[in-house]
Amino acid sequence: MTAPPALPPLHLVVMGVSGSGKTTVARALAAELDLTFAEADDFHPPANIVKMTAGIPLTDEDRWPWLRALRDWMAEQGTRGESTVVTCSALKRSYRDLLRGAGGRVQFLDLEGSRELLAARMRGRSGHFMPAALLDSQLGALEPPTPDEQAWTYDVACPSAEIVAEVAARVRRELGSGK
Template identity: 45%
Template sequence: MGVSGSGKSTIARMLAIELHVPFVEADDLHPTENKDRMRQGLPLDDEHRRPWLRTVAEHLQVAAIEQGTAVAACSALKRAHRDVLREVIPSVFFVYLAGRQDEIAERISDRKHEFMPASLLGSQFDALEAPGDDEEHLKVSISPAPAQIVFEIVAHLSSRFGRTPHGALSDSDHAGLRRTV
């Protein structure tokens, strides 16, 4: 979870590959109305997000049922947004990709997104509610290289859940990954 440009899609794809589990790209599930609104530079409000988040949760649930777990790239900026996901998947675990607004603004100035203009970044930071202590999550800085971020997430998940997640690298593989970062 995190604002646009925080690396959600990159990190989630890499994590899904690492864990050998399905990947759900929440941006692909936005209805046309939401995409059109963002293309016009208009931020989404909770009424626009709620049905989309429900769809994301349902896709994630199906993927998790098929494979035991799944990874999604989804903004989930507010607690209320994460609550929608938790309604469908009570055991959902969030990875909060945290970065400074200027750092992320620089990142997104160099990319083209299908429907999310850089001008909406400020509204995303305005809406952002970091996960509370009572929410199952891991906060990760976006500053390290993506492979190092994935390594940190996998290490945390292994420690947190008392086992290596399904399909994750062994400890010796982790050492190799660390050396390549």
């Protein structure tokens, strides 16, 4: 009897605008599934952080180097057979298409919520460079995933623990442990 073929690395990209709970969900999901975690904000060049801290929205030109760095990190992990959980706003389909180039299976988890809830969350957090004033620019740039992208969508009004439990069960059921 032969062993089943190994599953390709899985990269779970927890996406959404600022305030959607990407980091909370992604950290808990990585811990639950014992996967390598990365915060996309850590891949921004310093100039992007300066702009966002000043309340200046990023342009596509600002975002491409950041997205390529994140994709390359995911690909590097994948070549070692490591599956990952990463945060990334992934606002546009073109950004998600670039991230899909990491290889393996790239699955997007789209965290959605009302503008009011997102703004309240942003106002309530401290120590983050992204001001609440940039929420509208992110919502304006957002291209929600289309059905052909097969993203998994979750309402952030639900407790993050419920979202994590549902995603973890789905990953285990559909894909194996991912690692």
